[in-house]
Amino acid sequence: MEQTFPRWLLAHARQRPDAPALREKELGIWQTLSWSALAALVRDLAHGFAAAGMTRGQHVVVVGENRPRLYASMLAAQSLGAIPVPLYQDAVAAEFVFPLKNAEVAYAVVEDQEQVDKLLEIRDQCPALRRVWFDDPRGLRHYEAQGLASLDSLCGEGRAHALRHPGWFEREVDAGQAGDVAAMFFTSGTTGHPKGVVHTHATLIDRALAGARFDKLTPREEVLAYLPCAWIGQNIFSYAQWLACGYVVNCPESASTVSIDLKEIGPTYYFAPPRVFEGLLTSVMIRMEDAGAVKRWLFARCMALARRVGPALMDGQPVGAWDRFKYRLGDLAIYGPLRNSLGFSRVRVAYTAGEAIGPDLFSFYRSIGINLKQLYGSTETAVFVCLQPDHEARSDTVGVPIDGVEIKLADNGEILVRSPGLLKGYYKNPEATAEVLGADGWYRTGDAGFLDAGGHLKIIDRAKDVGRLRGGAHDGAMFAPKYVENKLKFFAFVKEAVAFGDGRDRVCAFINIDVEAVGNWAERHNLPYAGYTDLAGKPEVYALIKDCVEQVNADLAQDERLAGSQITRFLVLHKELDADDGELTRTRKVRRAAIAEKYRVLIDALYEGRTSQFIETAVRFEDGRAGKVAADLRIEEARTFSPTRRAA
Amino acid sequence: MSAIATADAPALAPPASGDRQDGTDAGSEPGAPAAAPTPAARRGVGEVILEVANITLSFGGVKALNDISFDVREHEIRAIIGPNGAGKSSMLNCINGVYQPQQGRVLFRGEDMRQLGPRIRLRRMAEMGVARTFQNLALFKGMSVLDNIMSGRNLRMRTGLLAQALRNPWWSPAEREEIAHREQVERIIDFLEIQAHRKTPVGRLPYGLQKRVDLGRALAMEPKVLLLDEPMAGMNVEEKQDMCRFILDVNDEFGTTIVLIEHDMGVVMDISDRVVVLDYGRKIGDGRPDEVRANEDVIRAYLGASH
Numbered sequence: 001m002e003q004t005f006p007r008w009l010l011a012h013a014r015q016r017p018d019a020p021a022l023r024e025k026e027l028g029i030w031q032t033l034s035w036s037a038l039a040a041l042v043r044d045l046a047h048g049f050a051a052a053g054m055t056r057g058q059h060v061v062v063v064g065e066n067r068p069r070l071y072a073s074m075l076a077a078q079s080l081g082a083i084p085v086p087l088y089q090d091a092v093a094a095e096f097v098f099p100l101k102n103a104e105v106a107y108a109v110v111e112d113q114e115q116v117d118k119l120l121e122i123r124d125q126c127p128a129l130r131r132v133w134f135d136d137p138r139g140l141r142h143y144e145a146q147g148l149a150s151l152d153s154l155c156g157e158g159r160a161h162a163l164r165h166p167g168w169f170e171r172e173v174d175a176g177q178a179g180d181v182a183a184m185f186f187t188s189g190t191t192g193h194p195k196g197v198v199h200t201h202a203t204l205i206d207r208a209l210a211g212a213r214f215d216k217l218t219p220r221e222e223v224l225a226y227l228p229c230a231w232i233g234q235n236i237f238s239y240a241q242w243l244a245c246g247y248v249v250n251c252p253e254s255a256s257t258v259s260i261d262l263k264e265i266g267p268t269y270y271f272a273p274p275r276v277f278e279g280l281l282t283s284v285m286i287r288m289e290d291a292g293a294v295k296r297w298l299f300a301r302c303m304a305l306a307r308r309v310g311p312a313l314m315d316g317q318p319v320g321a322w323d324r325f326k327y328r329l330g331d332l333a334i335y336g337p338l339r340n341s342l343g344f345s346r347v348r349v350a351y352t353a354g355e356a357i358g359p360d361l362f363s364f365y366r367s368i369g370i371n372l373k374q375l376y377g378s379t380e381t382a383v384f385v386c387l388q389p390d391h392e393a394r395s396d397t398v399g400v401p402i403d404g405v406e407i408k409l410a411d412n413g414e415i416l417v418r419s420p421g422l423l424k425g426y427y428k429n430p431e432a433t434a435e436v437l438g439a440d441g442w443y444r445t446g447d448a449g450f451l452d453a454g455g456h457l458k459i460i461d462r463a464k465d466v467g468r469l470r471g472g473a474h475d476g477a478m479f480a481p482k483y484v485e486n487k488l489k490f491f492a493f494v495k496e497a498v499a500f501g502d503g504r505d506r507v508c509a510f511i512n513i514d515v516e517a518v519g520n521w522a523e524r525h526n527l528p529y530a531g532y533t534d535l536a537g538k539p540e541v542y543a544l545i546k547d548c549v550e551q552v553n554a555d556l557a558q559d560e561r562l563a564g565s566q567i568t569r570f571l572v573l574h575k576e577l578d579a580d581d582g583e584l585t586r587t588r589k590v591r592r593a594a595i596a597e598k599y600r601v602l603i604d605a606l607y608e609g610r611t612s613q614f615i616e617t618a619v620r621f622e623d624g625r626a627g628k629v630a631a632d633l634r635i636e637e638a639r640t641f642s643p644t645r646r647a648a
Numbered sequence: 649m650s651a652i653a654t655a656d657a658p659a660l661a662p663p664a665s666g667d668r669q670d671g672t673d674a675g676s677e678p679g680a681p682a683a684a685p686t687p688a689a690r691r692g693v694g695e696v697i698l699e700v701a702n703i704t705l706s707f708g709g710v711k712a713l714n715d716i717s718f719d720v721r722e723h724e725i726r727a728i729i730g731p732n733g734a735g736k737s738s739m740l741n742c743i744n745g746v747y748q749p750q751q752g753r754v755l756f757r758g759e760d761m762r763q764l765g766p767r768i769r770l771r772r773m774a775e776m777g778v779a780r781t782f783q784n785l786a787l788f789k790g791m792s793v794l795d796n797i798m799s800g801r802n803l804r805m806r807t808g809l810l811a812q813a814l815r816n817p818w819w820s821p822a823e824r825e826e827i828a829h830r831e832q833v834e835r836i837i838d839f840l841e842i843q844a845h846r847k848t849p850v851g852r853l854p855y856g857l858q859k860r861v862d863l864g865r866a867l868a869m870e871p872k873v874l875l876l877d878e879p880m881a882g883m884n885v886e887e888k889q890d891m892c893r894f895i896l897d898v899n900d901e902f903g904t905t906i907v908l909i910e911h912d913m914g915v916v917m918d919i920s921d922r923v924v925v926l927d928y929g930r931k932i933g934d935g936r937p938d939e940v941r942a943n944e945d946v947i948r949a950y951l952g953a954s955h
Contacts, residue, residue, distance in 0.1 A: 139900070
C-alpha cells in the first residue's frame with residue numbers, strides 16, 4: 001500500500017516491469033507501454049520539468065484527450081510535488097483564463113495545436129504562464145511563441161538533467177507525503193466562477209482502493225479512457241484506480257473511433273454517464289429498424305424475453321428452468337452478438353453516474369447480461385460515496401454507502417456525507433469551503449434524497465432546486481424540476497427538458513428534441529425537414545412530443561405528492577441548448593437560471609396563455625463565430641390527469 | 649472543434665499562412681520576433697517546378713484556352729480561378745497530360761512531355777510526382793477507405809502480380825512490401841483524421857469525407873506536385889474549413905507544391921500564395937491574392953457580380 005501516486009508507479013515498475021500499463025492505438029495498431037517504460041518516461045519528464053524550473057507546490061495545467069504522455073506528465077508533476085490541474089479540452093479559450101489565473105499557472109502540458117492556439121490566445125491575460133509543452137507537433141512547426149516546446153524536447157532536457165543530478169528523481173518521489181495535494185479539479189459549476197477542488201494523494205487513493213475492494217478489481221482489468229480527464233470520474237477510473245490496482249488503461253485512437261476501439265479492446269471495467277449508454281442504445285435501435293423482417297421479429301421476441309427474465313437472472317433471483325433455457329438460446333442468437341457489437345462482451349462491472357438513468361435504459365443493459373450499476377458521488381467526494389452491490393442494482397436508487405462513508409440527512413432533506421475521500425477544500429476560496437464543509441467533517445452534497453428501507457440512497461433533485469408551487473389547485477405542493485425533466489428525457493425523442501414551476505401555480509416546460517431520433521422518425525414518416533429549427537417547429541413533431549408529455553403527466557399523477565408537477569403547457573425550443581451559449585455546463589447539465597433569464601419572453605408567454613411567441617437568439621458556432629436563430633414558437637397545451645383517476 | 653484551428657483563426661494561425669491573409673495579420677502572433685523570415689522563404693518557395701508556356705487548346709471551333717502562360721514555384725500554393733467555363737479544368741488536364749494542347753508547352757522540371765504518347769505521358773507525370781484529385785470523384789465506391797488509399801500506392805509497388813498472388817502465408821517480400829505500404833497509408837489516414845472510417849466502403853461516406861479520401865489517395869503517391877480540381881465544391885462551411893486546413897498542412901508538412909482550381913473566392917484568397925485568373929480561355933490576372941483582388945479586369949469578370 002503506497003502513499004502517493006508516483007510511489008505506486010515505481011512499485012508497479014519494480015514488481016511487474018513488463019506488464020502493460022497503457023495502450024494507445026497508433027497507425028491502426030495497438031501499442032503497449034509497460035510499467036517500466038512508463039516509469040522511465042515519467043522520470044524523463046520530471047527531470048525536464050525540474051530543468052524548466054518547476055518546483056514543489058506549483059500548478060501544471062494539463063489539457064487534451066486521454067493520451068499516454070499526458071498521463072505521464074501528470075505523474076511526473078506529482079513526482080516532484082507539483083500539482084496537475086486537468087482542464088476540459090473542449091472548453092473555449094476564455095474559459096481557461098480563470099483557472100490559469102486562479103492557480104497562478106506557469107506551466108502547461110497540452111495535446112495539440114488546437115490547445116496551443118487557445119493558450120496563446122489568452123496568454124496576455126495570464127502573464128504567469130511561462131512554458132507550454134505539446135504532445136502532437138502537427139501544424140506547430142513554424143510556431144515561434146516563447147516558451148513553446150514539444151514533449152520530445154522536454155524529455156531530451158530531462159535526460160540531460162538526469163545525468164547532472166543522479167538519484168534526484170527517487171529522492172523527490174520519497175519526499176512526497178500522503179497528505180500532499182495530488183491534483184486540483186475545476187468543477188464546471190452551474191453558477192459563477194468554477195471552483196478548484198483540492199484533493200490529496202490520501203483522499204484519492206483511499207477512495208480508489210475502497211471502490212476497488214467493493215468490486216474486487218484486479219490488475220487484469222481493461223479500461224478504455226475516453227471521457228475528459230478533467231472530469232474526476234474519468235480521473236478516478238483511469239488514473240487513481242489504474243495506479244492503485246495496476247490494471248491496463250487503453251487510449252482510443254481519436255474521439256470518433258471510440259465505438260470501434262471499445263469493440264477491439266473489450267473492457268472489463270467500464271464507466272460512462274447515462275447519455276453514452278443512451279447513445280449506444282439509440283444507434284442499436286436505429287440499425288435494428290433497418291434490419292430485415294425476420295431479424296426484427298427475432299430481436300423483438302428475444303428482447304421481450306430478456307425484459308422478463310434478464311433482470312431477475314442478473315439479480316440472482318430464482319428463474320424457471322424453461323425460461324433459463326430460452327434465455328440461453330436468446331443469448332446465442334441476440335444478446336451475445338449484441339454485447340459484442342456494443343463492445344461489452346467482457347464487461348464484468350459497468351457503472352453509470354453523473355445523472356439519473358432512465359429505467360428502460362437501465363434495465364435494457366441489465367437484461368442483456370451486462371452488469372450495469374449506479375454509483376453516487378461528486379468531485380468533492382472523490383467519486384465513491386454509494387455504490388450498488390452486484391445483485392441489488394435498481395434504476396431509481398444509487399446504492400449503499402461503502403467502506404468509510406457515513407451518511408445523514410439534514411432537516412431540508414439534504415444529504416450530508418462524511419468520508420476519508422472528502423476534498424481538502426476549494427482553492428483560495430475559504431468561504432465556499434466553509435459553506436460545504438463543516439468543522440465536524442460533514443460535507444453538504446447539495447442533493448436532496450433519503451435512504452430507503454433496504455439502506456439504498458435515493459436522490460430526488462438538487463436540494464436548492466426543490467421548490468414549491470404557489471397558488472392554484474396544488475398550492476404548496478413540492479416541485480422537483482429535475483425529477484420531471486428526467487422523466488421527459490427518458491424518451492428517446494427528448495434530448496433536453498427544462499421545467500419551471502417554483503413559486504408559480506402550475507408547471508410549464510421547454511423541450512429540446514433529439515435531432516437524431518426525431519429526424520429518423522421524420523424520415524420514416526416521409527416528413528421533409530431542413531434542420532433542427534425546422535424539424536422542431538413541425539406540427540407532427542409537436543404531436544409526438546405532446547404524447548410524451550402526457551405520458552409523463554399520467555405517470556406523475558400516480559403519486560399524490562407529485563401530481564401538481566404535471567406539465568400543463570410546453571414548447572419545443574428553436575435551438576439546441578448548448579454549452580457554448582452558456583445554457584449547459586460542460587458536463588451537459590442544464591443551467592436553469594441562465595436559461596430562465598435568456599428566454600424570459602418564452603416563459604412569460606407560457607404562463608400568460610399565449611399560443612405562439614416570436615424569439616430571436618444569438619448563438620455561437622463551434623469556431624467562435626456568432627449568429628442568430630429566430631423562430632415563431634408554438635405553445636401547446638398538454639392533458640393533465642387528476643391524482644385519483646388512473647391514466648387512460 | 650479540432651478541425652478549424654488553423655484555417656479560421658487568423659490571429660493565431662501559424663506564420664506560414666500570414667501572407668495569405670492579405671498581410672493584415674502579419675506579425676500579430678504574440679511573441680513573434682519582428683524580423684522573422686518571410687513565410688514563403690521559410691517554406692523554401694523558390695525554383696520554378698512547373699512552367700506552362702503559351703498553351704492554346706481548342707475543341708473544334710471552341711477555344712478553351714488561348715495563349716496561357718504562367719509558372720508554379722516549388723512549395724507554393726497556386727490557385728487557378730475563373731467563372732464557369734473559363735477553362736480551369738481544361739488547364740489542369742493540360743498540365744496533367746490528359747489533353748494535348750494544339751500549341752504551347754508544359755515543362756515539368758524543365759522536361760517537355762509533348763513528344764510522348766498520351767498513355768506514356770500520363771504515367772511519366774505520375775512517376776515524376778504529379779498527382780491529382782477530381783472534381784467529380786473517381787473513387788472505387790464499393791471498396792473501403794483503406795483500399796482506396798492503398799490503390800494510390802500502386803505505382804510504388806515493386807513485387808509483381810504473381811508474387812503477390814503466390815506469397816506464402818508467413819513471410820515474403822510481397823508481404824513485407826505490403827506492410828510498408830500499409831504504414832504509409834495509415835499515416836495518411838491519421839493525417840486526414842479518417843481513422844473512424846478505415847474499413848467503411850467509400851460509397852457510404854458523406855460527400856465531404858469522400859473528397860478527403862480522394863485527397864488521401866493522391867497523397868499516397870507521395871506527390872511533389874498536387875493538382876486539386878475544385879477540392880471544396882459542394883461542401884458545407886465546416887467541411888471547407890477542414891479541407892483548407894488539410895491543404896495547408898500538406899503544403900506545410902510535406903512541402904508539396906499545390907495547384908488548385910477553385911470556385912470559392914474566399915477560400916482561394918485565404919490559402920493561396922499566387923493566383924491565376926482565367927476568363928473565357930484568356931488569362932486576365934496573375935499575382936498575389938491582394939494584387940488580383942485589386943485588378944480591374946478581374947473585378948469586372950469575376951467579382952463584378954458580388955460588388
